[in-house]
Amino acid sequence: MDINYFKKKLKEVLSEKRYNHSIRVMETAQELAKLYNANIKEVTIAALLHDYAKEFPKKDLIDICKECCLEETNDYLQAGQILHSFAGAHFVNKHLGITDTDILNSIKYHTTGRENMELIEKIIYIADAIEPQRSYMHVDEIRKLAKENIDQAILFEVNKKIEYLISNNSIIHHNTIKLRNWLITKVLNNQGG
Ligand SMILES: [Fe+2]
Numbered sequence: 121m122d123i124n125y126f127k128k129k130l131k132e133v134l135s136e137k138r139y140n141h142s143i144r145v146m147e148t149a150q151e152l153a154k155l156y157n158a159n160i161k162e163v164t165i166a167a168l169l170h171d172y173a174k175e176f177p178k179k180d181l182i183d184i185c186k187e188c189c190l191e192e193t194n195d196y197l198q199a200g201q202i203l204h205s206f207a208g209a210h211f212v213n214k215h216l217g218i219t220d221t222d223i224l225n226s227i228k229y230h231t232t233g234r235e236n237m238e239l240i241e242k243i244i245y246i247a248d249a250i251e252p253q254r255s256y257m258h259v260d261e262i263r264k265l266a267k268e269n270i271d272q273a274i275l276f277e278v279n280k281k282i283e284y285l286i287s288n289n290s291i292i293h294h295n296t297i298k299l300r301n302w303l304i305t306k307v308l309n310n311q312g313g
């Protein structure tokens with residue numbers, strides 16, 4: 121299966137706006153894949169399809185999450201934002217025959233992150249946050265960091281994300297907390313601390 125096939129399938133389930141976002145995430149992820157010597161083909165497919173389930177009916181997302189990943193979604197079924205990631209991994213497997221674990225996990229964890237993320241998962245996670253049309257406070261700092269040290273970029277991004285979630289009195293997924301703790305330890309260790 122080639123990229124054009126996946127693009128065609130993606131167009132069937134996404135609005136033009138979201139499809140164009142997916143293309144920008146793919147291009148950003150490809151640049152990062154080159155910088156960090158990741159597998160370009162895997163990164164391309166994962167980035168392109170990361171929001172595959174974004175516009176599916178919420179009821180379908182909840183039903184699938186209960187089936188595929190209850191443990192990670194049960195406390196968050198009303199926090200709609202995270203469901204499309206978990207359900208997305210399920211649907212690209214069922215609808216598009218994707219079986220590569222790294223691709224599936226990149227889609228599954230692109231919203232919450234998780235501890236021990238693989239390189240490809242980190243690339244999709246941060247590419248989604250910094251694609252060229254993203255505009256929020258500190259995005260330029262995160263863009264710059266992403267090219268220098270992907271762990272520090274994600275740590276900075278996740279700190280800002282958690283601050284934002286707190287200021288909105290929103291739920292924070294436990295994977296996001298674990299991601300932050302893992303990165304803090306990792307970044308500190310790499311600084312020789
Ligand atoms: Fe998403």
Ligand SMILES: [Fe+2]
Pocket residue numbers: 141145170171248
């Ligand atoms: Fe996205």
